[in-house]
Amino acid sequence: MPTSDHGMHSEGQRARKKMRHLLYSRLCGGALAVRVLMIVGLILLLASKGLSYFWPKDIQEVSLKDGSKVWGEYQGRKVFLGAQRDAEARYQIQYKVANRDLYDLDFRWVDEDEITQTSTPSGLLRLERREYGVFIGRLRELILGGEVHRGAVADLMPLLVRKMAERPANETHQWEQEARRDQVVLVTAEGQSSTISLFDVLHVEAPNEMSVFAKAGTLIANLWAFVWEDPRESNTEGGIFPAIFGTILMVFLMTFFVTPFGVLAAIYLREYAKEGPLVRAVRVAIFNLAGVPSIVFGVFGLGFFVYFVGGTIDQLLYPEALPTPTYGTGGILWASLTLALLTVPVVIVATEEALSAVPKEVRQGSYALGATRFETLWRIVVPASLPGIMTGVILAIARAAGEVAPLMIVGMVKLAPVPMDGEFPFLHLDRKFMHLGFHIYDLGFQSPNVEATKPLVYATAFLLVGIVMVMNLVAIYYRNRLRERYASSSV
Amino acid sequence: MSDPAVVIDPAESPVAHGSGLADARSYLDIQGVNLWYGNKQALFDIDLPIPEKEITSFIGPSGCGKSTLLRCINRLNDLIDGCRFEGRILWEGQDINGSGIELHGLRTRIGMVFQKSNPFPKSIFENVAYGPRIHGIRNKSKLQELVEKSLRGAALWEEAKDRLHESALGLSGGQMQRLCIARALAVEPDIILFDEPCSALDPIATGKIEDLMEELKKDYTQVIVTHSMQQASRVSDHTAFFYLGELVEFGETQQVFTRPLQKQTEDYISGRFG
């Protein structure tokens, strides 16, 4: 074959290779960009949908063709699907009319064609109640200490605001007695009047009269309350503090269990065990463990931790309480142990990698100074591997914080108080707990009032994503600090 | 392999007689050492006296067993699976492989500097303090004193004193190597073994290390493995030439380089090897 031919051939090949390389790098870059965009988009969606729930919306007065009026917060607009196929598209608007005790439903769809006028009149109030959710109406009367106050809304409002400000931080019995006697009388859009005792009123606001700054303040206050308060009304109202607390506590406990266990197992496998078929089999088993569906871990946790370990503890330590189980039932301790089991392969694999990345020369340097194997391991090899170990722990945390399925059978419930109180031992690891992941499921699919909880799903998801990100960032920050300290010499 | 030039007359001892060695007290006495990695023999019947407070250099082509013999002296070969040792290494009249010798104590008294500088991923201070710490020194001022003394001893103090608590991995190659020397000095050994300590360094850094070795001669017995003929002739008092796991010639450096007794030695040092 003549050389010129050969040259052309290889040139064509090179061009093709270059093209392929370009294609691959573009594809990889594109895939990465799409992922980043998707994540950012998801977070923005969750943030906007979730946060808008806490923004005090104006209460609109909607006049309809039939002369009736609707008071409610604008929710959204959609094409009316019941329309004829070829007819012109008709729209419906959703309002949150609240007053669940009167109307049965918090939300109402109104045909756009029916609306003659919308406005935001002053004097409309939004009351948050202990029960039945929000009430929307106009203030008519105040009964304070047996005295009846009547008059213009502008005159009554300051009285009500002052009274609300007097609410003690901790509700006392005496205050409850008084608050039950004080009452507000409100009228609805239909002119129906409704009397609510002040004890039942948690919060009052008149959004139509609020400035943007006041609304921003309320947004923050609402967010604060959402984060720190207990849920009410089968999770459709109030905050999600127990779920946040449960999630974080469970991840902490999981980390506390998985780190020493995973690290010790990896050290044994890498540094002590003699490489052979057995060790290789164990390693394969660990890799495979990472692929087992998480619900299987849940079932194992239930059988082993809850029934076997917990049941044994009950028989030995709490026999007087039986047949009521103490530890022999799902609880946060068993849940975190189950998750620790689920995430331990990640920690083992990462730790093994990190240990094997410590150069042989560095170990020999330690031995040459007269260090024992144990000293070399704990003072040189493990510290040098800490950043790698932390990477494993970070991955474990990320996995554990998002895991829901296995927890449903080992102690996670839809409603439970924070497993911490003033009673010894203060932190009750045997108790059941709430979890943000499950809370999202519960709000979105199990709630008696799905329409009302929809924005809460977004807000809760936003919080869960936020918490996982914060926990990861803290761990990553910590790892980077370790990296600076023990910067690997192989770099 | 069967080159007749390679065959050594067993009757002729590789240790040059009348080389003045008889006067120097042989400090470490390597006697009849054989060593196998698995089935492969790496050292053949080595007899070699190492004199006290002098520098002995090991030279020879790659793979001839210099590092292996060096590692026999501080028993680092014990860490290698399948490594089998035979023979005796006497130190102060005691066999270092004997039952009366405590391995970690032995390694403490026989320091080693490696070819690839291997500072620990810790601060400069912690690198030097590591040895004393594992031998039970907790007192902070004592540690500080030791670190300063060792760094001065390794001619690194002036460069490192302001960055003692920074990572050792930020040092230059030559500084790292001197740090490793300081680390070895900190445990106050009697012998220091150098395995090609300058192979990755420039001439200036190499010069510093060589000056340092000269300085250390006052207190330490030193052994250096090197591929540089110039280095061996510059720094060492005695030179041992190895070939294929056998000791070919051992004598005063000047004699070995000017009037080698063996033809192989002459070929090697004059670069006519192969």
Ligand SMILES: Nc1ncnc2c1ncn2[C@@H]1O[C@H](COP(=O)(O)OP(=O)(O)OP(=O)(O)O)[C@@H](O)[C@H]1O
């Ligand atoms: N850990 C080991 N396992 C098996 N064989 C080894 C090991 N270390 C060294 N050897 C073998 O022993 C022989 C001597 O090696 P050694 O490292 O002592 O040579 P060297 O003279 O130091 O060479 P260089 O100048 O290249 O460092 C070589 O053939 C080498 O392949």
Ligand SMILES: [Mg+2]
């Ligand atoms: Mg070598």
